[in-house]
Amino acid sequence: MKPIRVWLTPTIPNPWKVVLRPPFINLNPNASVPAIEDPNTGVVLWESGAIVTYIIERYDKDLKLTYPDDRVQDKHALNQWLHFQMSLQGPFYHQAGWFNFLHPEKIASVQERFNNECKRQLGVLNGVLEGKEWLVGEKMTYADLSFVPWNDILHQCIPMAAEDRFKEFPNVQAWHERMTSRDSWKMIADARKKAMEEQDLAWTGMPKGMPTYQEYLDKIAKGEDTRVST
Numbered sequence: 609m610k611p612i613r614v615w616l617t618p619t620i621p622n623p624w625k626v627v628l629r630p631p632f633i634n635l636n637p638n639a640s641v642p643a644i645e646d647p648n649t650g651v652v653l654w655e656s657g658a659i660v661t662y663i664i665e666r667y668d669k670d671l672k673l674t675y676p677d678d679r680v681q682d683k684h685a686l687n688q689w690l691h692f693q694m695s696l697q698g699p700f701y702h703q704a705g706w707f708n709f710l711h712p713e714k715i716a717s718v719q720e721r722f723n724n725e726c727k728r729q730l731g732v733l734n735g736v737l738e739g740k741e742w743l744v745g746e747k748m749t750y751a752d753l754s755f756v757p758w759n760d761i762l763h764q765c766i767p768m769a770a771e772d773r774f775k776e777f778p779n780v781q782a783w784h785e786r787m788t789s790r791d792s793w794k795m796i797a798d799a800r801k802k803a804m805e806e807q808d809l810a811w812t813g814m815p816k817g818m819p820t821y822q823e824y825l826d827k828i829a830k831g832e833d834t835r836v837s838t
């Protein structure tokens with residue numbers, strides 16, 4: 609079996625669940641990452657949730673991270689949580705990060721709106737995880753794993769110390785650590801760190817030393833080298 613090719617930018621969370629220039633937009637007209645190209649089937653896909661669903665359906669033949677069709681409730685509950693992650697966690701954490709850290713103006717009411725919504729979602733997860741190890745059924749599934757990359761950088765979306773990020777949500781913290789202590793996550797975290805170091809990127813996704821997002825965009829628009837000499 610040939611390896612699936614994934615396009616990504618290393619600092620950004622969504623690609624780690626599974627470059628805005630041609631030929632990339634030939635693959636993804638929305639010019640976002642992740643996108644995959646599977647040489648085994650010729651399938652090209654973007655939108656991380658659709659990619660996760662494809663990989664599970666096509667490659668998780670032993671149902672290690674999902675449930676069989678006859679567990680109708682559980683199988684659809686997994687899809688429900690993936691939709692929750694895709695439509696709420698991803699977009700709200702993303703916008704919280706943007707308005708707290710990258711947006712040129714600080715607009716308190718907007719920051720508050722996104723921060724509160726992220727916390728509300730964490731409260732929902734914390735409640736559902738009370739007395740349970742996993743979101744659905746008796747084992748870890750793709751639904752649980754889909755929440756890890758954004759939760760891992762919650763402190764880069766809402767300003768706070770990394771170690772305090774789940775202070776109000778102990779069930780979420782235990783669930784998150786149950787997953788991030790696994791070798792598979794450690795491997796991903798190492799690959800991400802290495803890719804960021806190689807490309808000299810700061811945690812914001814911009815080259816280290818880039819003062820503002822606008823200056824970064826201006827340099828890209830002018831076709832200038834975006835690396836900042838230190």
Ligand SMILES: N[C@@H](CCC(=O)N[C@@H](CS)C(=O)NCC(=O)O)C(=O)O
Nearest residue numbers: 617620622627640641642655656657
């Ligand atoms: N709903 C999409 C969101 C994709 C998305 O917005 N990706 C952002 C990063 S998280 C992106 O590609 N930004 C442009 C860039 O990183 O160059 C998904 O989950 O795949």
